Amino acid sequence: MAATISIGLAGLGNVGAGVYKNLERNGDLLAERTGHRFEVVRVAVRDLGKARDVEVPAARLTTDWRDLVADPAIQVIVELIGGVTEAHELVKSALEAGKIVITGNKALLAEHGHELIALAEKMDVPLYFEAAVAGGIPIIKSVREALVGNHILAIYGIINGTSNFILTQMARRGIDYRTALAEAQARGYAEADPALDVNGWDAAHKAIILAWLSYGLWVRPNEIVVDGIENVSAADIRLAATLGYTIKLLGVVRLHEDRRIEVRVQPTLIPSSHILASVNDVFNAVVVHGDIVGETLFYGSGAGQNATSSAVIADLADAAHNLAKNPGCQGFLPSGYYGQAVTVDETVSPYYIRLRVEDRPGVIAQVTSVIARHDIGLSSLVQPKVEGGGPADLMLMMHAAPFGRMRAALGELEKLSCVTEKPILMRVENFA
Ligand SMILES: NC(=O)c1ccc[n+]([C@@H]2O[C@H](COP(=O)([O-])OP(=O)(O)OC[C@H]3O[C@@H](n4cnc5c(N)ncnc54)[C@H](OP(=O)(O)O)[C@@H]3O)[C@@H](O)[C@H]2O)c1
Known part of the structure; x- marks a missing residue:
């Protein structure tokens, strides 16, 4: 008989609803594969009266995420409320309560990852975050587990779907930035406030996480170079194309010979013949160069309800395994083998x-x-x-x-x- 894992789900928005729905949809498959049933026993939201596309029994809903943390039956807390301040408090209290935490919150990790990972280590509970970088693409596990034997020489990523959609439309149709942004909003790809997507910071948060995973160094936001796509014009795209280049918002994480780390996110001209130049619309792709493995490429949906919830569910399977077989084990955590960040001017x-x-x-x-x-x-x-x-x-x-x-x-x-x-x-x- 499959053992049940009791989950507290904080957030029932785009991703949270996807997790709830897809756990129901593939519950039997998961039970067969993992030996566990995953039951969402409490759900925290902001507004109890909101119409939702998933049906959650009213008795499971609360407007106070502290109810999840305080519930002794809950083994795993999934943080999908977004933002930084309250999510920080939530994740901290859940770890302090000895619960496994799963989050998709890249802004939270970029800002407080250092402290939260240390807290998880101290409490001897894992903190999982596959959904925080490139949505459904399993890049965290790949860097953390599959490529663990490599010096990561460089990572190049198209890791913001909204910007990629805008640049793709500008290049294909010769339209300007404003028109392409309005279209991204109309299709639901960009938020009403798309600032973090188009100013490069959403991608920068992900690059900071990848740099930590690769090099054990939490690069501070003020140490990296971040430019958005707001000033890219149709003229630049056209002119670059005449020289054989395509403009993409590119995240770069690179190891220097002196073991220092370069992290930047900028609109960048890449050769149109390079595989990343053909990553279009809302798709994401990440190229990882390891010294042993050589070049590897990861491609897929970097956001969206189903893709992102697939990543959260993978973390839930790890959490179940952890609870059943190896309580407390963090898995591989990168340490400070490498040095400091390279300054922008260098x-x-x-x-x-x-x-x-x-x-x-x-x-x-x-x-x-x-x-x-x-x-x-x-x-x-x-x-x-x-x-x-x-x-x-x-x-x-x-x-x-x-x-x-x-x-x-x-x-x-x-x-x-x-x-x-x-x-x-x-x-x-x-x-x-
Ligand atoms: N959307 C994506 O494709 C994607 C991809 C990768 C990672 N992520 C990350 O996943 C997280 C969630 O994103 P999302 O798109 O699902 O956000 P969202 O649609 O805005 O949903 C947020 C949910 O959190 C609830 N909430 C907010 N503050 C709360 C609070 N203080 N207490 C209790 N509930 C609260 C909201 O409640 P109400 O519904 O009542 O308002 C809503 O259900 C973010 O960190 C995001 O960066 C998202």
């Missing part, structure tokens, strides 16, 4: 610059002399034909240089009298 890459300039003689000489003064190599300069006079775009592809040097050059370029708008700077990633 990060090196090639760059793309678009300058809007007056269309008159001498402009190119002024621009190239600034670049030469900062000792940065120029690999190509293109000036697309301007119809009927007026300002022109200059598109420059620069050789690899430290960001600090590039930033100084850009500051000078911006001040040139011939430059009429704030220059656009983007990284180029050749995956070398």
Whole structure:
């Protein structure tokens, strides 16, 4: 007879409802595979009167998640309320009560992961978070378990579905950022407030978690470079395409030779021939380079009710195994084998610059002399034909240089009298 695992589910929104529904749907399969039945015995929500697409007996509902933590019968708490402050309090109290915790909350982990993992270790209970990075793609388990024998040399990820949808639509249809964002909202891909998706921070939270898993180092949010897609224009996408590049919001986590770690999330030009360039719409993909395994690729749905609840259910199976066979075991936890974060100014890459300039003689000489003064190599300069006079775009592809040097050059370029708008700077990633 399958033993029952009693779950307290905090949050019955998009993901929480998916967990509830899919545990019912595949309960028999799970019982056969894991030897356990998973029963959601209490559910915390904010609003008891809200219409929902899952039917939960009224007696199981509460508006106070503390009821879940205080219930001695509950063995596992699933935190899916989102946000940071209250979720932090919830996860902390659940761990302190000795309960296994599962969360999909990347913002919480990026901000408080250091403290929460230490607390879980101290209390000798596991904290699982497969759903926190790339939704349904099993990237946490893969890095944590399957690739444990590798030095992770680099991780490259398209890890925000909303931004990827927007950039895909802009590239396919030549539409501008605002129109593509409105479409993402109309289709339910972007939140009413899409800030964290489009400003790069949702992806950055995930990159911070991947960096910790790979290197045992919690990089602080102020140590990483994060730019969103708000300033990417249809013109940049078109111009990049003429040079054989596709613009993606790319998360990069990379090990330097001195064992320091680089973490950044920025709109980046990647070769259109690279496999990540064909990851379109709301899909996510993560490339992991290990020193033994070489290159591995993970692709799938990075968000959404079913995909994300699949990841939570995988954590529930681990929790059941833990309770039955190995109570208290944390599994592999990365430690501080590697060093500190690389500062932004030290990060090196090639760059793309678009300058809007007056269309008159001498402009190119002024621009190239600034670049030469900062000792940065120029690999190509293109000036697309301007119809009927007026300002022109200059598109420059620069050789690899430290960001600090590039930033100084850009500051000078911006001040040139011939430059009429704030220059656009983007990284180029050749995956070398
Ligand atoms: N959506 C995705 O595709 C996705 C993917 C990966 C990870 N995640 C993460 O999963 C978490 C949940 O996301 P979601 O999209 O499911 O959010 P959501 O749809 O906004 O649902 C949040 C749920 O939490 C409840 N809630 C909020 N504050 C509460 C409180 N103080 N006490 C009790 N209940 C509370 C809400 O109650 P009411 O229903 O009564 O308002 C709602 O049911 C977030 O951390 C998110 O980052 C989401």
